Every structure is written in structure tokens, then in C-alpha cells.
Amino acid sequence: MSDRIEWTRHPDGVVELQLARADKMNALDPAMFDALIEAGEALRRDAAVRAVVISGRGKAFCAGLDMASFERMQQGAGEGVLGEGAAGADLVTRTHGISNAAQHVAMVWRDVPVPVIAAVHGVAFGGGLQVALGADIRIVAPDTKLSVMEIKWGLVPDMAGMVLMRELARSDVVRELTFTGRIFSGEEALQIGFATRLSADPLAEALQMAHEIAGKSPDAVRAGKRLLNAAMSQGAAELLMAESVEQKALIGSANQAEAVKANIERRPPRFSPPA
Numbered sequence: 001m002s003d004r005i006e007w008t009r010h011p012d013g014v015v016e017l018q019l020a021r022a023d024k025m026n027a028l029d030p031a032m033f034d035a036l037i038e039a040g041e042a043l044r045r046d047a048a049v050r051a052v053v054i055s056g057r058g059k060a061f062c063a064g065l066d067m068a069s070f071e072r073m074q075q076g077a078g079e080g081v082l083g084e085g086a087a088g089a090d091l092v093t094r095t096h097g098i099s100n101a102a103q104h105v106a107m108v109w110r111d112v113p114v115p116v117i118a119a120v121h122g123v124a125f126g127g128g129l130q131v132a133l134g135a136d137i138r139i140v141a142p143d144t145k146l147s148v149m150e151i152k153w154g155l156v157p158d159m160a161g162m163v164l165m166r167e168l169a170r171s172d173v174v175r176e177l178t179f180t181g182r183i184f185s186g187e188e189a190l191q192i193g194f195a196t197r198l199s200a201d202p203l204a205e206a207l208q209m210a211h212e213i214a215g216k217s218p219d220a221v222r223a224g225k226r227l228l229n230a231a232m233s234q235g236a237a238e239l240l241m242a243e244s245v246e247q248k249a250l251i252g253s254a255n256q257a258e259a260v261k262a263n264i265e266r267r268p269p270r271f272s273p274p275a
Contacts, residue, residue, distance in 0.1 A: 022058025040108030062128025
């Protein structure tokens with residue numbers, strides 16, 4: 001993996017990712033874009049992973065796009081402004097399903113089949129905020145500074161922000177933040193729906209939650225994430241059928257039987273790898 005992300009694998013299947021460009025407040029450069037995509041794709045294929053925590057080293061979660069990329073934008077078009085690699089491709093080219101590479105940096109966390117928890121502190125600006133919004137859960141320090149900052153640079157949110165923000169906040173709130181680019185606190189992020197909860201130590205709380213999730217049936221956790229992802233795009237009839245299909249597959253399966261047996265015997269469950 002790139003030196004932009006530090007990996008820690010815990011024995012219970014929790015994977016901890018830390019953005020490791022602390023001297024630049026973990027700003028997104030081409031190497032960071034590629035490292036995030038590489039990490040997400042690797043985790044998507046990893047049957048041993050039970051939960052993921054993303055955080056930033058140093059003073060910030062992620063300060064957004066780095067200055068060198070903005071300087072390249074002065075020279076013109078949308079193609080290649082992020083430099084070499086996947087993230088430098090033409091923006092209108094779909095490189096990852098429905099997304100371009102920059103959008104996939106945030107959307108890939110929805111493709112990871114287990115819960116992804118973002119531990120957010122310091123700042124989460126622009127693209128950094130969108131990476132956090134791609135996670136399933138965000139634990140945020142109250143004094144964190146956040147911003148949909150693209151308007152400051154004459155841009156719009158384009159790392160899946162429009163898809164992700166509309167899931168979490170009212171339309172008028174999303175519009176106000178997009179049009180003004182103002183900085184708001186972690187406390188306000190909780191009020192509007194961008195933060196799941198507040199914590200003075202987001203990383204510690206995120207890891208505690210991840211370890212708790214890792215102790216649940218991996219089949220049920222993965223099924224739950226598939227259903228929650230589907231809920232964003234499917235109608236009621238489709239989603240009700242999806243619930244039934246997932247539940248039918250779970251009932252009587254080895255891990256479901258183990259969950260029942262462990263509860264009856266009042267002991268920790270011993271789950272098998274996901275089916």
C-alpha cells in the first residue's frame with residue numbers, strides 16, 4: 001500500500017486506516033486519491049474484515065484537495081488536474097461503475113461490505129468532508145471544523161457530495177452550505193445530520209464501536225449493509241423483497257444458529273467467516 005495510509009489489522013477483524021500525510025493536514029493529492037481507492041477496493045474483497053475505522057493522523061482528518069492541485073486547475077480543463085493515476089482521468093469518464101475515480105474515493109466505502117466508521121477531528125474540508133460522508137457512521141469531535149468548501153475555489157462538490165449530503169440533511173441546509181462554503185462545527189454537524197455522534201476522542205469511540213460490531217454475526221452485518229445501501233435507491237416493493245431474501249438466507253444458517261445458541265448459553269459467540 002501507499003505511504004499515504006497506515007493500516008492496522010486487529011485480531012477480531014477490525015481494520016484501522018489512518019491518513020498519514022500529517023504535515024499537510026492529510027490533504028488529498030494524487031497519491032492519496034489512489035491510496036484511498038486501493039484501500040477501499042482491497043477491503044471490498046477481504047472476507048476477513050468485520051469493520052473499518054478511518055481517521056487522520058496529526059491535527060486533522062483531511063483538509064481537502066491540496067494546493068498543488070488547485071494550482072494545476074489554473075492551467076485549464078478538468079482532465080488531469082489531479083495529476084497522474086486514476087484520479088487524474090477525465091471527470092466525465094465513468095471509471096468505477098457509476099462514478100469517476102474522484103467520486104469513487106468517497107463511494108468506495110459504500111462498496112466495502114462491512115460498516116465503515118469515520119473518526120473525524122481537526123478539520124474536514126471539501127473533499128475531506130466527502131470522504132467522511134462516504135462512511136456509514138461519523139464520530140466527530142465537537143470542535144471539529146467542517147465545510148463544503150468547494151465554492152471558495154469556484155467549484156461544486158464533485159466527490160459524490162451531492163449524493164451523500166442529500167441522504168443526511170435537509171435540502172435547504174445542503175444548499176446553504178454549498179452556496180456559502182461557510183465553516184461549521186462538529187456540534188452543528190450533529191444537529192444537521194452530518195455527524196452520527198460527538199466524542200472528545202472520536203478515534204477511541206470509533207474503535208470501540210468497530211470492535212462491538214466485529215463481535216456480531218458477520219453474515220447479518222453484511223446483509224444489513226446491503227439492505228441499507230439498497231434503501232437509498234430502491235422503492236418500497238423492491239426493498240421489502242430484498243429484506244425477505246436476506247432474512248431467508250440468514251435463518252438457520254451456521255452463524256445465525258450460533259448467535260441463538262450463544263445467547264441461550266450466555267457466552268460470547270464463535271462465528272465462522274462470512275458465507
